[in-house]
């Protein structure tokens with residue numbers, strides 16, 4: 317587990333990313349806030365359609381029309397407000413400050429260039445390193461991500477590498493930019509379990525060596541447990557629970573988190589097959605005037621249909637929050653509903669102001 321010094325390198329506040337189609341407005345990321353501290357790994361976990369990858373693309377400045385980040389959203393990286401940057405300025409942040417590793421390495425590698433050329437190109441564009449120095453640095457980068465016989469491998473093409481080796485090469489390309497912050501989006505999903513474990517170990521080692529901060533995105537609770545320091549659970553565009561990893565797994569509070577934890581394969585599920593959560597994540601195409609998890613929630617009660625939950629503190633300490641109307645415990649239903657009304661985040665989309 318990473319050592320964090322509790323100083324945020326990234327602060328996301330009230331982030332709203334919406335997509336305008338002819339028929340509807342999809343609130344893919346609906347008013348979320350979280351921090352990533354220096355040197356730590358923060359996980360975002362949820363099923364497909366929960367808004368995880370749109371969150372990553374919002375931070376990277378990669379939202380294209382008909383998508384838009386609404387006014388009132390804030391993404392602060394090293395004290396700099398990213399939502400106000402020009403495309404040119406954003407490119408320089410992507411080139412040096414923040415690197416991104418996608419699920420499929422083929423999205424990041426060009427099949428017609430050798431691995432070596434692609435790493436050297438990245439060294440040239442981002443750090444001005446060329447010639448023999450670039451070759452030496454490229455070899456050193458491939459070695460640092462555990463690719464044996466690195467000098468010879470430089471002249472090979474992506475199709476000559478296995479899936480795991482290509483993902484390592486992509487990580488080497490990212491490291492060529494000397495980023496302080498990495499966003500990794502389902503980096504191990506396409507890989508078999510052994511290679512997946514190796515890539516996770518590699519990320520942990522690199523983080524330790526380089527004091528990297530990592531935002532790790534996955535649908536897999538087992539992977540989240542392995543790599544994260546703190547976790548945000550996303551559902552239908554919203555963060556429904558956030559906690560340090562130990563607290564989340566020892567004491568999950570939101571019914572969705574409980575259901576996700578039950579999907580982790582274990583001894584008891586091997587015979588019955590892998591558990592899944594019944595139903596699907598709804599498309600968040602209307603304001604959250606109710607709990608979006610209600611149709612799938614075994615603990616839903618009448619008020620869940622008409623009251624939107626806000627993140628309220630749960631458990632001990634001030635680091636565990638859940639957006640569920642069952643909390644805070646020990647209060648009457650009327651008191652709990654009042655508490656959730658008080659904690660509602662402000663929104664720019666429904667007031668008619670910020671998205672005009």
Ligand code: SF4
Nearest residue numbers: 607610613620640641
């Ligand atoms: S607010 Fe209601 S429906 Fe939503 S998670 Fe809590 S109990 Fe379930």
